[in-house]
Amino acid sequence: MLWGGSVIDWHRLNFGGEEEALDFLRALELDPDQPADRARAEAIKNSAIAYLRRTFDFPIPKPVAEKPVADLMVLASGRGHRQLCACAILKVMHIIHHLEARELLFMLPISDQELFHLVEQKVYRVIGGMLSQGYPILEFIGGRKNKDSLYTKLLSKAETHAAQIYDKLRFRIVTRGPDDIFPTMAYLMRHVFAFNYTVPKESTNTLFPFRQYCESKAHLRALLPDLQLPAAYEETEGLSIDNQFTAPSYRVVHFIIDLPIRVPQEMMEQAPPAAWALGPVIFGQVEFQIIDRESEQANEMGDASHDAYKKRQQVAVARRLKVGFEESPPPNPPRRRRKKTKG
Numbered sequence: 479m480l481w482g483g484s485v486i487d488w489h490r491l492n493f494g495g496e497e498e499a500l501d502f503l504r505a506l507e508l509d510p511d512q513p514a515d516r517a518r519a520e521a522i523k524n525s526a527i528a529y530l531r532r533t534f535d536f537p538i539p540k541p542v543a544e545k546p547v548a549d550l551m552v553l554a555s556g557r558g559h560r561q562l563c564a565c566a567i568l569k570v571m572h573i574i575h576h577l578e579a580r581e582l583l584f585m586l587p588i589s590d591q592e593l594f595h596l597v598e599q600k601v602y603r604v605i606g607g608m609l610s611q612g613y614p615i616l617e618f619i620g621g622r623k624n625k626d627s628l629y630t631k632l633l634s635k636a637e638t639h640a641a642q643i644y645d646k647l648r649f650r651i652v653t654r655g656p657d658d659i660f661p662t663m664a665y666l667m668r669h670v671f672a673f674n675y676t677v678p679k680e681s682t683n684t685l686f687p688f689r690q691y692c693e694s695k696a697h698l699r700a701l702l703p704d705l706q707l708p709a710a711y712e713e714t715e716g717l718s719i720d721n722q723f724t725a726p727s728y729r730v731v732h733f734i735i736d737l738p739i740r741v742p743q744e745m746m747e748q749a750p751p752a753a754w755a756l757g758p759v760i761f762g763q764v765e766f767q768i769i770d771r772e773s774e775q776a777n778e779m780g781d782a783s784h785d786a787y788k789k790r791q792q793v794a795v796a797r798r799l800k801v802g803f804e805e806s807p808p809p810n811p812p813r814r815r816r817k818k819t820k821g
Contacts, residue, residue: 479663479733480688482681482708486569488706491554491560496623499548505672506575507740507759510548518757519547522578529658538563547571572674576736582756585628586741587748594622594647596739597762601649604669613662614654616771622647648765656685656770659731660698663768670737675761677734684729685773727780729773736761776820 487712495501500510503788508515527543530536533653540562544554553563583593605618623646653659667673746758769777777783 479667479673479678480681480686480731482676482679482698482733483707484678485572488565490706491551491563491568492704493551493555496548496552499551501547501668502551502672503779505670505695505738505813507738507792508757515758516546522546522571522574523550523567525574526567529570530566536763538564538567542567560688575757576675576761577772578756579738579760582741582749582753583757583760585753586745586748586760587747593739593760593762597647597737597764599741600737601670601764604666605649605651607664607669613665614658616654617649617650617652618647619650621650628693630791630795633798647762648767650767653768653770656773659685659768659770660779663731671735672684672738675738677735677736677763679810680734682730683733685731687810698739728777729769730777731768733766735764735766737764766818 493502503510503515503519508519510516510519529540539560540561541650542550542553545564550564550567554561554568601620605615609615609618651662653662689702692702739762741758741760746753780786
């Protein structure tokens with residue numbers, strides 16, 4: 479979540495056993511205890527295996543192909559040729575599940591606002607549970623971008639397409655201190671969304687020098703050897719702000735999630751018959767911001783404040799509307815030296 483890389487580039491999973499894998503399936507809104515959901519997971523797996531064999535003549539041993547999906551994830555956490563095969567199958571499953579969920583969404587009689595409501599119900603339910611368990615959350619705010627904000631954001635971007643707006647729906651969590659952010663993220667990952675649907679290259683971490691922070695905590699330091707990428711990678715790729723209007727002093731942990739939502743039964747009953755073959759899950763894109771109280775207060779001072787951000791954005795949009803693209807004049811060509819003539 480902090481880096482926002484794609485799981486397609488990973489070479490191994492890190493599940494400690496079947497129960498962790500089953501919890502992961504539940505985070506994807508597939509219930510391993512329900513026969514229909516188990517059949518859905520198997521159908522996605524079989525489609526992935528057929529693709530690998532059909533397109534790449536990929537040699538998948540029969541014992542791997544016949545494993546239930548949870549066991550396949552445990553196998554992908556090991557070593558050797560069968561582990562490599564399991565990873566390849568799961569990568570293709572990741573894509574198939576997402577594509578078919580998108581297809582299902584287009585078939586359903588559901589508006590953006592209705593989808594947002596389903597997302598909000600899920601997130602509010604989980605956050606309420608966290609608060610009742612005593613998680614150190616000082617403030618939780620959910621919101622939808624209003625139309626004027628959407629217009630301004632699209633006018634400020636080079637990619638002027640609504641599909642490029644990831645934060646139409648957003649949630650902001652303020653924790654008591656910096657050390658409360660990691661546990662909060664871990665809980666959300668297990669109960670609201672699965673880590674593999676973090677939208678690649680849309681994460682910002684300007685709060686934690688990752689390696690330095692992990693080395694300062696004994697329980698995290700022990701996990702560093704298991705990272706997919708060197709911990710130093712986070713320092714070069716993660717600690718950056720990819721927004722021209724954001725002040726360099728702004729601090730936050732921010733990421734975009736394709737959040738899985740289980741379609742209510744009454745809504746599925748209104749869908750065409752073809753929709754039932756696509757499973758019960760759709761996705762809604764959501765922005766999460768997590769920050770500690772001290773950093774939040776610092777952000778509201780000077781150039782890092784939201785008002786200053788909006789002002790910079792509005793000035794840029796106003797100029798773009800009035801002037802548009804201004805091509806710089808070509809530099810003066812170098813003078814050609816005249817040849818001296820004899821005479």
